[in-house]
Amino acid sequence: MSHPVLVDKHAGWLKITLNRPAKLNAFNSDMFEALFDAFEQARSPEIRAVLLTGAGRGFCAGQDLAERMPGSEGAKLDLGQALRERYNPIVQTISDFPKPVLCAVNGVAAGAGANLALACDIVLAAKSAIFIQSFAKIGLVPDAGGTHRLAQIIGPQRAKAWSMTADPLDADTAQHWGLVWQVCEDETLTEVAENMARDFAQGPTVAFSQIKKLVHDAAGNDLATQLEAEAAAQSHCGQTLDHHEGIAAFLQKRSPQFKGE
Ligand code: T3D
DSSP: OOSSSEEEOOOSSSOOOOOOOGGGBBBBBHHHHHHHHHHHHHTTTOOEEEEEEEEEEEEEOOBBBGGTTTTGGGGGGGGHHHHIIIIHHHHHHHHSSSSSSEEESSSEETHHHHHHHHHSSEEETTTTOOOOOOOGGOOOOOOOOOOOOHHHOOOOHHHHHHHHOOOEEEHHHHHHHHSSSEEGGGGGGGHHHHHHHHHHHHHHHHHHHHHHHHHHHHHOOOOHHHHHHHHHHHHHTSSSSHHHHHHHHHTSSSSSOOOHH
């Protein structure tokens, strides 16, 4: 049996590939366990960026609905509990992860699969990729942080209409709406995403983690609180070797060699 998540270690970065292509990488219990394990591996200090993608023609089709078949044990589950035990922790892990998490959406991203992609820091999408908040089609609400993120990124009107219609959103529209950083030709997505992961792995990791936290916290802060948070983050970054290296490299007119410290 093939492993539900593939982990490829590169110099300074980890590629995590959801690997149930015959089911468009829908989440079953094994895939959850393997994904948590992959992110644990990414905590290693030598890893400074993570790239998440999917195998085959899909990125992720959300919850494996075969595990929710009426009459089965899974159908009797409290879905709220399933979210608390699995989806919420993985979204929180990505959100809190102190390193850039990139996502290369190689194909359809549906349900919690779409919101898993949107939980990542930088979303790249293949031209042919589509995003679907498919929950309403099965009588559910967007989860895995979807309502929070969509309300923030695309605004409440689009968030409600997209969630209620469950219409597929093409990659160009997703980019136009601010959900996607870059749309790539299908055949170049992997190369573009891997190059970006490699570049981030050579970046100022402490500053990256602070940028992530500041941007995440901004929505809940007033200006004075955010100004102070920026000052605290800058105090921290100002003490890093990478800041010193950045200044030296600028003055010496050379490229900085960041160490992530
Ligand atoms: O339950 C909880 O724990 C609460 C949390 C819920 C989180 C959620 O994610 S709920 C939303 C679950 N996901 C969906 O509702 C999406 C279901 N899938 C689709 O609507 C379509 O498959 C797609 C629009 C994503 C793609 O359509 P298409 O035509 O390109 O492909 P397909 O033929 O439908 O799918 C290909 C295969 O993947 C097919 O298997 P088969 O017949 O060839 O053996 C299909 O059954 C399978 N597949 C796709 N999505 C799922 C799935 N199998 C199980 N679960 C899926 N979600």
